[in-house]
Amino acid sequence: MVKGKELSEYWSTFVKSGSEDAFYVLYSHYHDYFTYLGIRKGANSVKVKDCINDLFLYLFENREKLFNIGNHHNYLVTSFIRKLFKRDHLSITEELETLSLSDIPSSPSVEAQLILQNTRAHISDLLKKHIDRLSHSQAQMIYQKFYLGLSYEQISIANDITVKTAYNTIYNAVEKLKKAIGKEHLEALIWAISLLGLIFYFFLNFYR
Amino acid sequence: MDKNVRLLTQESFLNYCFRRNDEDVRYWEKWIAENPDQQSEIVRLKQLVILMSEESGERVRKTHYAELQTRIKQSGSISEQKSYLFKKRWWAAAAAIFVVLSCVIFLYKGNVKEEIVIQASDVSSGQNKAILVLSNGKSVNLTDGSEGVVADEAGFKISKTSSGEITYSRPNTKNTGTANKGDSYNIIKVPAGGAFQISLSDGTKVWLNSASTMKYPVEFNGKERLVELTGEAYFEVAHNKSKPFRVLSNKQVVNVLGTHFNVSAYTDDQFVRTTLIEGSVEIVANNKKVKIEPGEMAEFNKSGIAVSKVDVEEMIAWKNGYFKFNDDLESTMRKISRWYDVDIVYENTKKYKDSTVYFGGEISRSKKLSTVLKIMESTKRVRFKIEGRTVTVIR
Numbered sequence: 001m002v003k004g005k006e007l008s009e010y011w012s013t014f015v016k017s018g019s020e021d022a023f024y025v026l027y028s029h030y031h032d033y034f035t036y037l038g039i040r041k042g043a044n045s046v047k048v049k050d051c052i053n054d055l056f057l058y059l060f061e062n063r064e065k066l067f068n069i070g071n072h073h074n075y076l077v078t079s080f081i082r083k084l085f086k087r088d089h090l091s092i093t094e095e096l097e098t099l100s101l102s103d104i105p106s107s108p109s110v111e112a113q114l115i116l117q118n119t120r121a122h123i124s125d126l127l128k129k130h131i132d133r134l135s136h137s138q139a140q141m142i143y144q145k146f147y148l149g150l151s152y153e154q155i156s157i158a159n160d161i162t163v164k165t166a167y168n169t170i171y172n173a174v175e176k177l178k179k180a181i182g183k184e185h186l187e188a189l190i191w192a193i194s195l196l197g198l199i200f201y202f203f204l205n206f207y208r
Numbered sequence: 209m210d211k212n213v214r215l216l217t218q219e220s221f222l223n224y225c226f227r228r229n230d231e232d233v234r235y236w237e238k239w240i241a242e243n244p245d246q247q248s249e250i251v252r253l254k255q256l257v258i259l260m261s262e263e264s265g266e267r268v269r270k271t272h273y274a275e276l277q278t279r280i281k282q283s284g285s286i287s288e289q290k291s292y293l294f295k296k297r298w299w300a301a302a303a304a305i306f307v308v309l310s311c312v313i314f315l316y317k318g319n320v321k322e323e324i325v326i327q328a329s330d331v332s333s334g335q336n337k338a339i340l341v342l343s344n345g346k347s348v349n350l351t352d353g354s355e356g357v358v359a360d361e362a363g364f365k366i367s368k369t370s371s372g373e374i375t376y377s378r379p380n381t382k383n384t385g386t387a388n389k390g391d392s393y394n395i396i397k398v399p400a401g402g403a404f405q406i407s408l409s410d411g412t413k414v415w416l417n418s419a420s421t422m423k424y425p426v427e428f429n430g431k432e433r434l435v436e437l438t439g440e441a442y443f444e445v446a447h448n449k450s451k452p453f454r455v456l457s458n459k460q461v462v463n464v465l466g467t468h469f470n471v472s473a474y475t476d477d478q479f480v481r482t483t484l485i486e487g488s489v490e491i492v493a494n495n496k497k498v499k500i501e502p503g504e505m506a507e508f509n510k511s512g513i514a515v516s517k518v519d520v521e522e523m524i525a526w527k528n529g530y531f532k533f534n535d536d537l538e539s540t541m542r543k544i545s546r547w548y549d550v551d552i553v554y555e556n557t558k559k560y561k562d563s564t565v566y567f568g569g570e571i572s573r574s575k576k577l578s579t580v581l582k583i584m585e586s587t588k589r590v591r592f593k594i595e596g597r598t599v600t601v602i603r
Contacts, residue, residue: 027273028269031269145217145222152219170217174217178256
């Protein structure tokens, strides 16, 4: 998982040339991180999204003013927190606390990335199609639960619903997706993996 | 089956899948070891979890990013308060800031990679630029210089006003006699990357777009008022029943009584377009005469004169300080090339006859070239590269 601080190259590229690619990389990362932060601090999903977009709109329009910023990560995090709580300044304690906030609990590990790479073509396209068919709130809650690892309680507060509704919405969406994927594709995958396993096994034996 | 869906929404299982919590990871690994027949099912579910996580993340991010893009465009199309020649009423212009930007693309054949090219340089928008050629052949550069008298011609004072426009006025009313028998002509040339406004001696106001030239008599002595135009100009003709105003452009003549209209007659376009906003005009070309009403446009091309109802706004958007596109790629690029004074090069030399791309939308003309091109690129149908004063169009 990329840490914010590792994005400094993208930051300089964006500030110097206004590259939209670099801008999007920064946006992708910080969107996730700030959504996670914002919801954990009890803010509403829409407000969090608006603050993120406000911040990035500002960055885009005032790129020329950003040359002097050395530590982009701290700058972005403090700016976001200030926007979120509508504060002009954070006290020193608040600033320190902000900067020591944890990153998103890890999302896909190396092993998972491997799975992703190998199954990309078939299942993920199908899944993507079905996820696009979900309502925005369903997709968003799955994102909050799965990708960001937030609790049902946090999700319920962020979306102004009860915990039960949060659970049901996610459950229904996941059920829909699971049915849509269907057995065939997953079975094909199992075959592929088993085959790989077999080959590996023979390979090992051969070299013994 | 239901049990599995429940598993997918269970926190401990999710923690195991994403390795978020050592305790849960250990629990599930142990469980799998104790239930080896369930292993393949667990593997399937884990993959599903990981994929759902990734894809939902993509979707949410993209949706929110698209919202950001919309906001960027909306704030970009709000005209900057730059001193711009064609703002006649400054305060009205400030109020009229809300230009809605919409990019609508009609897909014919799209085969474009979704990349955006980083520009190495940028080009700023056009400015008030023009050269006035007097009847004695002398050229006066109207671009620089502050307000005041620019030249004297045939008893008229040619002055530049504070708003950057050129006017013809007679200083003393006593000397009217028949002092000027011959006609003196002036020519105003507006280069690519320029725009200019001029008030003729009869009070007619003319706005000239980039790459346009107009030849006109200093004083309208004869039975008619005749001017010659190549390029594009918007006219607000002063009323004079006894002297019809005529615009000659590329073998077409527009007969005017007192009215507001736009003529577009660029030599690299294959037509002359006359759009009427107010009043009444008659177009004469190829021995044919056609009268048009306000809201109509007459297009004179190889096949003759065709009249159609148009969005007048679109035709005179340039005069009001913005581009309003509703054209194919080539026409759009020609407009851009004239205003920004850049050359357009198409990378794949075959012209896209079967896969035309249409652009619709509005953007302030005071924007830098890169801003305009970025907005066109966001339609994902085309890409650009700016190098110096050349724009390469890539599809």
